[in-house]
Amino acid sequence: MAEIKKQTIPCPKCGKxxxxxMWDSVELPRDREQKEKIMNNHFFGAECGTCGEFIPVGYQCTYNDMERKYFLWLLPKLGEKEQQAVLEYNERLIKDNPFRLARSGYRHRVVQSISELREKILIFDERLDDRYIELMxxxxxxxxxxxxxxKSRITDIRFQKQPDGEYSFLVIFDDRPPANVLVDMDTYDGTKNRMENRLEPETPGNLICVNAxxxxxxxGIAPDSQQNGN
Ligand SMILES: [Zn+2]
Incomplete structure (x- = not known):
């Protein structure tokens, strides 16, 4: 079972x-209700009893979908301690045989925000590959x-599914309103065909960040010359 810790902070809206x-883990298929809340943006955080506002708060939590075989680790603060924990997890994948077998065929990702976590869940649940989405x-x-x-700088791009089932990129700029751009999935297939041979042997099965x-x-491009997707 998940361990749930309580933490009290002042509400940033009203101060009460x-x-x-704070859940340490969410596990599918058991925690379907929690998953729904994550996808509706009502899981990480709490509704303030005084002002009624839902206050989002990201914290360290694992998301394990045992049916679709993927493991996401939300680490909003990726400091030394967290990086060490990731290293230890990856060591365990090599050295701990029962653990390695249990995680066989898994995709492992470190994510650093609630929105990135939701994006990965969408991508993997749609049976897509986040690597080709990032390249796109x-x-x-x-x-x-x-x-x-x-000339506005793009600060973030999030893959989304429209109510009509079409995919789009929500593009966030530093100084203008976001734009929603439909994604042509032929481009996805093209990217996959072009990159598959190169990526398959190179991408390890252990915990990594797949982002901008x-x-x-x-x-082979310096991240600074591109939009920064973190
Ligand atoms: Zn409040």
Missing amino acids: PLEID KMAYAPIIRQRLQT GWAAEVM
């Missing part, structure tokens, strides 16, 4: 004490800026 339930974001970024005729920094590294 706000009690947050990198290819889309300059095209989107050109199409919108903007990862994509830039794969393409």
